[in-house]
C-alpha cells in the first residue's frame with residue numbers, strides 16, 4: 008500500500024525567537040505533531056518551515072503532498088501569493104487535503120481556499136472544554152462527548168467563516184464564550200479541516216484527544232479515489248479583504 012505523504016508546515020518563528028514557546032515545543036510545533044503522527048507507519052512525514060528554501064514547499068514536494076498541515080501566526084503576510092495559489096489549485100483539484108490549525112485561521116492559505124476573512128474574536132488563555140458535536144464523523148472517532156484543555160487561547164464567536172460543511176467540535180471557555188472549534192469545508196474535490204487548539208505557549212498538542220483529532224483529520228482530508236479525470240485548475244475566486252486584519 009502506498010504511503011500518505013503528509014507535510015507539516017510550520018511558520019517556525021515563535022519557537023526560535025521566544026524562550027517560552029521553545030520550552031513548550033523544543034522541536035517546534037511541527038516536530039511535536041510529527042512525533043505523534045509518526046507512529047502510524049502508513050504516513051510519510053515531511054517537515055517544512057517558512058524560512059526553508061521555497062518557503063518550505065518547493066514544487067517537487069508540493070506535487071506529492073497528499074495532506075498539508077498548516078500552522079502560522081506572526082508572518083502570514085510573508086507567505087507568497089504564488090505559493091498560496093498553487094496550494095489552492097491542488098486542494099480544489101482534490102490532490103491535497105488541508106488541515107489548518109489554530110492561528111492559521113488568518114493565513115492566506117485558509118482565507119483563499121475557504122473564501123473567508125478568517126476573522127474572529129479572542130482573549131486571554133483559559134480553560135477550554137471541547138464538545139464533540141458530531142460523534143459519527145470520522146474526525147470524531149475515539150473522542151468522548153467532551154474533553155478539557157486546562158489552558159488554551161480564547162477564540163470566540165463571531166467567527167466569520169462560511170457555513171461549514173460539518174461542524175464537528177464546538178468549544179466553551181471559562182469566561183463564557185463559545186466557538187466553532189472544529190469545522191470541515193469541501194472545496195472543489197478537496198477537503199479542509201480547521202481546528203482551534205494549538206496556541207504556541209500552551210500544551211494542547213500534547214493532549215491525546217487533540218492528537219487523535221489531528222490524526223483522524225489526516226485520514227479524512229487525504230485525497231479521495233476519484234473515478235474520473237479531474238479538470239485542471241480551480242475557479243478564480245481570489246478573496247480580497249480590506250479590513251484592519253490584513
Ligand code: ZN
Nearest residue numbers: 110160206207
Ligand atoms: Zn495563539
